[in-house]
């Protein structure tokens with residue numbers, strides 16, 4: 001029986017797996033699928049521009065194909081360094097491949113599956129390849145059609161042309177069916193608007209299927225500092241991590257391996273750790289056993305080390321968050337904070353930033369109902385989540401940010417989340433964001449991360465409470481003033497009659513008690 005059954009035993013490529021489980025990459029529902037494609041293209045575009053050290057300029061066009069209702073072409077173009085021709089098949093056609101997965105550096109992408117997932121979605125819904133136009137600025141522009149060979153998890157180039165031109169950057173055109181366009185909270189328009197808020201250094205233009213052009217202008221012309229790689233810190237490392245690093249290291253001895261691959265580990269520290277772990281510092285890293293790796297991990301707990309470096313983290317900054325919120329929400333009150341770095345899982349540094357806006361257009365959640373429709377505006381606390389400056393639009397329920405906000409007793413801050421005109425902005429930055437799934441739309445509830453978000457939001461909420469109380473006091477003063485205004489003239493008149501004197505001029509007195517200048521009689 002078993003022999004029979006096991007004749008069916010097969011292998012699966014990564015591509016085959018994600019072809020069958022596209023939902024894991026965020027391809028569920030027609031609107032979400034479209035937004036996911038935009039998200040993958042735009043995060044790559046901004047990452048690439050930042051790495052090239054240029055101010056990102058991203059153009060997004062979504063247009064209908066053949067007037068079919070659920071068939072669109074999605075075009076995303078950037079001004080980054082371009083992609084060398086020989087890497088085109090691997091960038092767009094190989095899943096789990098890229099320049100970001102093996103280094104600890106803050107970037108929007110970290111898995112090497114984003115854009116190849118979009119190519120796959122296009123391919124399985126429309127049967128069409130993705131067109132890539134790219135140039136590294138060498139005077140030659142390459143245009144190629146790419147499809148994924150699912151069995152092999154490899155990219156195939158169908159047509160390739162080269163022409164001369166001075167342009168530099170990358171343009172990706174994905175043809176996808178089973179998607180629909182809407183201007184709702186979950187649609188591409190809102191996604192790009194949120195990207196603009198969290199990336200004031202990025203210029204975005206967007207053309208919607210009906211031809212409407214929107215330009216999200218830059219709020220700053222400062223080229224952000226390039227992200228810096230931050231190697232793992234020994235406090236956050238496990239035996240398995242160590243063995244994986246040992247396999248790929250250039251270090252020839254365990255001592256040089258430890259100091260080269262981990263942060264805050266000098267050669268001397270590495271030798272001390274080897275001594276404590278009872279391992280020769282000259283041993284070859286590739287010969288480390290599991291038990292030895294365990295001993296190294298525990299030896300690291302006995303030596304003194306500097307805390308993990310955080311110099312590679314690139315938060316948005318409180319000033320830019322506040323400017324972004326003012327520009328887009330026009331609120332009565334805003335407050336923003338970028339908290340100092342913290343560490344989760346012992347050695348992975350992260351920073352939480354929070355902005356809170358009250359009044360104006362804050363808290364107005366546009367729920368579009370139909371194609372191109374704005375939808376009705378309902379007011380209530382709106383939460384906008386970001387990870388490494390990329391908007392998180394979906395899977396709100398399972399996210400640590402949501403959990404942190406739900407755990408706060410808002411009444412203590414004078415707020416009813418169901419009706420308050422509040423927009424709450426939370427950005428978590430890290431070289432390694434603990435996402436709950438490959439779709440990268442929600443953050444896992446690592447206790448340190450959750451607590452830090454909670455503390456940051458409470459700090460902002462305290463400032464809001466101060467503002468709200470000041471407003472209440474002002475209102476009370478105005479009401480009191482109103483009472484005086486109403487009754488003082490009557491009392492003055494009656495008192496004058498009783499005392500048999502001329503009615504006094506009470507304007508000065510009114511001003512004193514109410515703090516308001518009063519018009520002379522006859523004036524309006």
Ligand SMILES: Nc1ncnc2c1ncn2[C@@H]1O[C@H](COP(=O)(O)OP(=O)(O)OP(=O)(O)O)[C@@H](O)[C@H]1O
Nearest residue numbers: 044048091098099100109110111112113114115116
């Ligand atoms: N517009 C672009 N310009 C330059 N390089 C790019 C561009 N888009 C993608 N790449 C390269 O292709 C690789 C694969 O991209 P992909 O989106 O699949 O993965 P990723 O961004 O590394 O991680 P994630 O899966 O989290 O998005 C990137 O790591 C990057 O090296």
Ligand SMILES: [Mg+2]
Nearest residue numbers: 044109114115
């Ligand atoms: Mg990506």
